[in-house]
Amino acid sequence: MQIPFRKHRGYDPLGDCGKGKCPVCARNSAVFRVKNTLEKEEFTSDAVAPFVGRFGYPNINIGILAPPEQKDDSWLYDAPKHWASENFEIPRIVDFRSSLLNSRYNINIKKRVKLLELSQDIAMSSKPVDIDIQLHEKPKFRLNIDSHLAPTGPNAKLKKAQITENPKIHTKVYKVFDDIDLKANEAVNYLYENNFDENFLSRILSVGTLGLKKDRKLVPTRWSITATDDIIGKNLINGIKDFSEISSYYAYFGNYLGNYYLILMFPEIWSYELFETYVPPNWNFGKPLRYSTDYESYSGRKEYAFGTVGGYYTVRLAILEKLNEIKRQASVLALRFITDEYTMPLGVWVTREATRKAVQDKPIEFSSKELMIEYARKLIKKKFSCNADYLLNASKLLKSVKQQKKLISFIQ
DSSP states (O other): OOOOOOOOOOOOTTSOOSSSSOHHHHHHHHHHHHTGGGSOSEEEEEEOEEEEOOTTTTEEEEEEEEOSSOOTTGGGGGOHHHHHHTTOOHHHHHHHHHTOEEEEEEEETTOOOHHHHHHHHHHHBSSOEEEEEEESSOOOOOOBOOSSSOOBOOEEEEEEEEEOSOOOBOHHHHHHHHOTTSOHHHHHHHHHHTTOOHHHHHHHHHTTOSSOGGGOOOOOHHHHHHHHHHHHHHHHHHHHTTSOBOSSEEEEEEEETTEEEEEEEESSSSEEEEEEEEOOTTOOTTSOOOEEEEEEBTTBOSSOOTTTTHHHHHHHHHHHHHHHHHTOBOEEEEEEEEOTTOOSOOOTHHHHHHHHHHHSSOOEEESSHHHHHHHHHHHHHHHHOOOTHHHHTTOHHHHHHHHHHHHHHHHO
């Protein structure tokens, strides 16, 4: 859903406007720090990742994301899973991403040129690649933010690029790249099962390195992220449907960067529903909540989740990973509460990692649906001053669970 992020007032290049943990001051600090290094059209750096745009499709821009100078920790500039595991806060993440220069060139999604091969090598490499870059012009600093994508820094038109070392490409990655008879979804699941994370997988999917030869093409990064989460999620769903249902009612609660998730699991066959709502401070308890929502039954979805968009698939993946870990299936209601702590959009990876954090601890168990729902009401009222019934009464999943109980009672 669209979040009304508050505007920043004031400018302090040292990154202290008096508000503490301010992402805009972090961005300003990055400007102050890298300004001199941006005053040139040629530089040597570490290529962190490719970035595939979507505007003008099928003729789109591909960018090479790299800081304007070589750094020992350049891998940290594109490491969402690590950011979350180490509890990096928004200013630090913004500082990393603000410093990434997007050196881009235009290409048709089906065309194969030398620069594309270079971008593919960067994507498939398990570590940043040394690279020499020449630009047509000096870049101008800006921070590009998007609710779906991690932020990036300035853009500049690429004139020439050359990799100056051999990319470190894992043998399993090269195996799926070389196999032109392997479907893209099979390649993604194979690598995921061999411990390659979804950020890496969406990266290599975006630059056309996976799939049947005739189907290989560029996929905008925004789309490849959702495609990767969906591919992995559907494969996990197929597996958990063979498991028994959980034995009681489970409630998980946790957050990351001001994104709070209450995950309610019911001892039923697989189904899933996500609600997202923004809760400003000092919310009036009686005031209706504005929300976005999407749902899937046991038989799945046939169309894109237009209400909660990419977050639907990231949250589902994190939940499915948990169910796969405990070898059970369940009907799962996920409630996301976005607070003013989330001061700048950082991309849908935040929702995936926040959900993973929420389900990593032992759940609170309940003997009945009624007890768990009452717990949810009290928690939401205490934490967010919100009336949970605005969400719960709109839930298709809860209605389905209620109907299933009636059917079972009738049969018995």
